[in-house]
Amino acid sequence: NGHATGFGIGSSVNSGGKIPLGLKRKGLRIVVTGGAGFVGSHLVDRLISRGDSVIVVDNFFTGRKENVMHHFGNPRFELIRHDVVEPLLLEVDQIYHLACPASPVHYKHNPVKTIISFTPIINFPNLPQFFFIISRTLNMLGLAKRVGARFLLTSTSEVYGDPLQHPQVETYWGNVNPIGVRSCYDEGKRTAETLTMDYHRGAGVQVRIARIFNTYGPRMCIDDGRVVSNFVAQALRKEPLTVYGDGKQTRSFQYVSDLVEGLMRLMEGEHVGPFNLGNPGEFTMLELAQVVQETIDANAKIEFRPNTEDDPHKRKPDISKAKEFLGWEPKVPLRKGLPMMVSDFRQRIFGDHKENAA
Numbered sequence: 001n002g003h004a005t006g007f008g009i010g011s012s013v014n015s016g017g018k019i020p021l022g023l024k025r026k027g028l029r030i031v032v033t034g035g036a037g038f039v040g041s042h043l044v045d046r047l048i049s050r051g052d053s054v055i056v057v058d059n060f061f062t063g064r065k066e067n068v069m070h071h072f073g074n075p076r077f078e079l080i081r082h083d084v085v086e087p088l089l090l091e092v093d094q095i096y097h098l099a100c101p102a103s104p105v106h107y108k109h110n111p112v113k114t115i116i117s118f119t120p121i122i123n124f125p126n127l128p129q130f131f132f133i134i135s136r137t138l139n140m141l142g143l144a145k146r147v148g149a150r151f152l153l154t155s156t157s158e159v160y161g162d163p164l165q166h167p168q169v170e171t172y173w174g175n176v177n178p179i180g181v182r183s184c185y186d187e188g189k190r191t192a193e194t195l196t197m198d199y200h201r202g203a204g205v206q207v208r209i210a211r212i213f214n215t216y217g218p219r220m221c222i223d224d225g226r227v228v229s230n231f232v233a234q235a236l237r238k239e240p241l242t243v244y245g246d247g248k249q250t251r252s253f254q255y256v257s258d259l260v261e262g263l264m265r266l267m268e269g270e271h272v273g274p275f276n277l278g279n280p281g282e283f284t285m286l287e288l289a290q291v292v293q294e295t296i297d298a299n300a301k302i303e304f305r306p307n308t309e310d311d312p313h314k315r316k317p318d319i320s321k322a323k324e325f326l327g328w329e330p331k332v333p334l335r336k337g338l339p340m341m342v343s344d345f346r347q348r349i350f351g352d353h354k355e356n357a358a
C-alpha cells in the first residue's frame with residue numbers, strides 16, 4: 001500500500017479519469033464490480049463501445065458469463081472471478097462498484113454475507129460494534145485511494161426505507177427499520193454511503209453516489225423474485241401473476257439504458273451526489289400487472305399472496321437534482337421498455353435452455 005500509483009491508460013494520478021478540455025479523449029481503464037450482472041453488463045457494453053478498457057470483477061453469485069460473453073476475445077475486456085470481500089490489487093482510473101446481491105430473494109438468503117459484501121469490511125466477524133464497522137474500509141475504496149481512481153457507489157432507493165416523504169428527495173434521511181429482514185440490504189447500503197463519504201472527506205478519494213430506483217430490462221435474472229421479472233416470466237409461462245399484499249403499493253420503474261446513461265454522466269460529472277436515478281412514472285403493483293397483461297397476455301390471471309415484511313408502501317424519485325446537475329432524465333417509459341425485456345425473456349425461457357446458471 002502507498003507507493004503504487006494509478007498509471008491507468010490516459011490519465012494521471014488523482015485525475016479520476018477527467019479529461020482536460022481540448023485534449024483528445026483516450027480510453028480509460030475502468031473496473032466494474034458486479035459487471036456480469038444485469039445492470040453491470042449493460043454498463044460494460046457502453047464503456048467498451050466508447051473505447052474504454054474494462055475489467056469486470058464478479059463472483060457469479062447472481063451474475064452470468066452469458067451477459068458479457070460477447071466481449072470475450074476483445075483485448076480491451078477482462079473478466080476476473082473474484083469476491084469483493086477479499087482485497088484486490090489493480091491499476092485503474094475509475095471504479096464502478098455494483099457488486100452485491102440485489103434482489104430480496106438473494107439478499108435475504110444470507111443476510112450477514114449481504115451486509116459484508118455491500119460494505120466489504122475486512123475481519124467483520126471479529127468486530128463487535130458498528131463503530132468499528134464504519135471505521136473499517138471498503139476494499140474498493142482502499143483501491144481507489146491507492147491508485148487515485150474515481151469511485152462510484154451504486155446505492156439504492158432502499159436507503160429511504162418505507163418513506164414518509166413522497167416523492168423522495170436526496171435530502172430525506174429515510175425511515176428504515178434497523179432490525180428487520182430487509183435491514184441487511186438497507187443498512188448495508190447506508191453504511192456503504194457512509195464509508196464512501198468518509199473516504200472522500202478523510203482521504204480525498206473522488207467519489208460519486210447514485211441512489212438507484214427499481215430498474216428492469218433485458219438480462220435481468222429470470223427467477224430472482226423481483227416484481228417485473230416475476231410478472232413477465234409468469235405471464236410468458238402462462239402462470240398467474242403473483243401480487244403481494246393488496247397490490248396498492250407503488251414503485252417507479254426505470255429502463256436499464258436510462259440508468260446506465262445516468263451512471264456514466266454521474267461518473268464523468270463534477271458532483272459527488274447522492275443523486276436519485278430513477279423514472280418518476282409511478283405504478284401500483286396491480287397497474288404493473290395490467291401493463292404486463294396488455295404486453296404479453298390479456299388473459300393472464302392475478303393471484304394474491306401475503307406480502308413480505310417491511311414492504312415499502314410507496315416509492316417515487318424526485319429527480320430534480322439529477323436533471324439540474326447531470327442534465328439527465330429517463331427517456332423510456334414502462335410501456336416502451338417492457339416489450340424489449342419481454343423479447344429477451346421469451347428467448348431465454350423458450351429458446352435457450354442454458355438459462356438459470358446463476
Ligand code: NAD
Nearest residue numbers: 034037038039059060061062063083084099100102212215
Ligand atoms: P445483479 O444481481 O444482476 O448484479 C450484481 C452482480 O454482483 C452479480 O453479477 C453478482 O454475481 C455480483 N456480486 C454479488 N456479490 C459479489 C461479491 N461479493 N463479489 C463480486 N461480485 C459480486 O443486480 P443488479 O440489478 O445488476 O444490481 C447492480 C447494483 O445496482 C447493485 O449494487 C444493486 O444493489 C444496485 N441496485 C439495483 C437496482 C435494480 O432495480 N436493479 C435498484 C437499486 C440498486
Ligand code: UDP
Nearest residue numbers: 087088089090122137138139142143145146
Ligand atoms: N485494498 C485493496 N486494494 C488496493 C488497496 C487496498 O483491496 O489496491 C484494501 C486493503 O486490503 C484494505 C482496504 O482496501 O483492507 C482499505 O484500504 P486502506 O488503504 O484505506 O486501509 P488500510 O489498508 O490502511 O487499513
Ligand code: UDP
Nearest residue numbers: 104225226227228230242243244249285311
Ligand atoms: N411484488 C409482488 N409480486 C411479486 C414480487 C414482488 O407484488 O411477485 C411486490 C413487492 O411486494 C413489492 C414490489 O412488488 O411491493 C416490488 O418488489 P421488488 O422485490 O421487485 O423490489 P423492491 O421491494 O426491492 O422495491
